[in-house]
Amino acid sequence: MSKQNVIVMGLGYVGCVSAAGLSELGHNVYGVDRDTNKIDSVQKAKSPFFEAGLDNLIQKNVASGRLEAGPLTAERLDAADVVLLCIGTPSQANGNIDLSYMHRASGEIAALLRPRSKPLAITVRSTVFPGSCDTLFDNYFAKHQQVSIVSNPEFLREGTAVKDFMEPSLIVVGGSSDAGARQVAGLYAELPGEASIVSLRTAEMIKYACNAFHAVKIGFANEIGSLALSLGVDAEQVMATLCLDKKLNISAAYLKPGFAFGGSCLPKDLRALTYRASRLDLKLPLLESILDSNEEHLRRGIHQVVDSAGRIGIFGLAFKEGTDDLRESPVIALIEYLIGKGREVHVFDPHIQLDEIYGSNLSFVVSALPHIGKLLVKNIDQLFASSDRLVIAQKADAASAALLEKSGLPVLDLTRLRGAK
Numbered sequence: 001m002s003k004q005n006v007i008v009m010g011l012g013y014v015g016c017v018s019a020a021g022l023s024e025l026g027h028n029v030y031g032v033d034r035d036t037n038k039i040d041s042v043q044k045a046k047s048p049f050f051e052a053g054l055d056n057l058i059q060k061n062v063a064s065g066r067l068e069a070g071p072l073t074a075e076r077l078d079a080a081d082v083v084l085l086c087i088g089t090p091s092q093a094n095g096n097i098d099l100s101y102m103h104r105a106s107g108e109i110a111a112l113l114r115p116r117s118k119p120l121a122i123t124v125r126s127t128v129f130p131g132s133c134d135t136l137f138d139n140y141f142a143k144h145q146q147v148s149i150v151s152n153p154e155f156l157r158e159g160t161a162v163k164d165f166m167e168p169s170l171i172v173v174g175g176s177s178d179a180g181a182r183q184v185a186g187l188y189a190e191l192p193g194e195a196s197i198v199s200l201r202t203a204e205m206i207k208y209a210c211n212a213f214h215a216v217k218i219g220f221a222n223e224i225g226s227l228a229l230s231l232g233v234d235a236e237q238v239m240a241t242l243c244l245d246k247k248l249n250i251s252a253a254y255l256k257p258g259f260a261f262g263g264s265c266l267p268k269d270l271r272a273l274t275y276r277a278s279r280l281d282l283k284l285p286l287l288e289s290i291l292d293s294n295e296e297h298l299r300r301g302i303h304q305v306v307d308s309a310g311r312i313g314i315f316g317l318a319f320k321e322g323t324d325d326l327r328e329s330p331v332i333a334l335i336e337y338l339i340g341k342g343r344e345v346h347v348f349d350p351h352i353q354l355d356e357i358y359g360s361n362l363s364f365v366v367s368a369l370p371h372i373g374k375l376l377v378k379n380i381d382q383l384f385a386s387s388d389r390l391v392i393a394q395k396a397d398a399a400s401a402a403l404l405e406k407s408g409l410p411v412l413d414l415t416r417l418r419g420a421k
Contacts, residue, residue, distance in 0.1 A: 313391065317329065
């Protein structure tokens with residue numbers, strides 16, 4: 001894509017690095033900030049703060065004429081293709097984010113906007129909650145036909161921000177219009193990797209998901225390390241070896257929203273870990289909360305099903321697809337609850353025939369559901385015939401998925417965290 005004219009509102013860590021990085025990519029960048037010291041620093045080809053490599057980048061691009069700084073003017077907005085809002089969104093006392101600075105900056109832009117002959121993408125680079133961009137657009141820019149709103153969250157770490165910009169781990173862009181999103185994605189065309197173009201609210205949510213996941217990883221490593229240390233085990237060796245598994249541990253495995261977990265391993269081992277920690281007077285809040293979180297997720301799924309009317313057909317009984325293991329299957333708890341509410345339920349699982357299971361597997365299901373034999377049907381056609389709506393409780397293989405789709409019955413898919421259709 002051709003080089004663009006970019007205004008960066010806010011010359012803090014995110015804004016200044018973004019301004020310098022975009023000018024390094026050949027774009028014409030103009031920085032704006034209410035703090036005149038930051039504007040003066042950029043005008044003098046100096047970084048307003050220390051960040052490795054930033055001084056050199058600013059010096060080079062101020063000298064080339066691609067990077068400038070000063071007040072916001074209508075003339076600058078007339079020439080701009082993209083405005084990046086790199087405005088602080090600090091925490092309020094109750095934990096909510098303070099968007100007052102974002103609203104103030106948006107108001108300043110709106111007051112200077114004149115009728116346009118070319119598109120302008122107002123782009124929120126700051127971390128904001130889903131729906132915030134829609135609110136900004138409705139309040140300040142909706143009457144301008146050539147203006148779109150875009151979310152382009154940053155993934156820059158202080159201390160390595162310049163490197164993170166030039167070698168991005170992730171580029172996310174979501175917009176109120178596809179054209180606006182692609183225009184902003186084009187800013188990064190020369191960087192390695194391809195921009196992920198998503199919906200506006202998805203882009204806003206991704207930043208929170210990433211930061212929460214980073215926090216969970218740090219908390220997990222620290223709790224496992226503390227328990228290992230208390231047991232006389234080399235904590236660093238434990239975690240270093242865990243990270244060698246790129247198939248299940250450091251991968252996309254298990255990171256798809258779906259139904260609650262179960263089975264003979266995860267619940268049992270979490271109980272063992274937290275029990276042993278308690279015996280050592282070691283409090284591990286993150287690990288202790290996982291089973292509670294799973295139970296709460298199970299309850300959400302149960303309530304979704306209970307709210308459905310008519311006879312319920314459940315696809316899947318084992319704790320996951322491709323097995324006949326029923327131990328601690330969340331589907332058992334779901335069926336128990338439905339029966340307790342007097343609902344008519346039938347179940348089909350392609351891998352389970354009651355006369356073929358035995359041992360702890362059989363005793364678990366019979367103990368939980370004494371009348372399981374009356375609930376299980378022999379094939380998927382019987383499930384369709386005895387149901388008014390379907391609940392998918394485990395991932396279906398391709399053949400079963402096609403039949404479920406063609407059944408014509410309303411479907412609630414618990415494996416995908418989506419509503420009934």
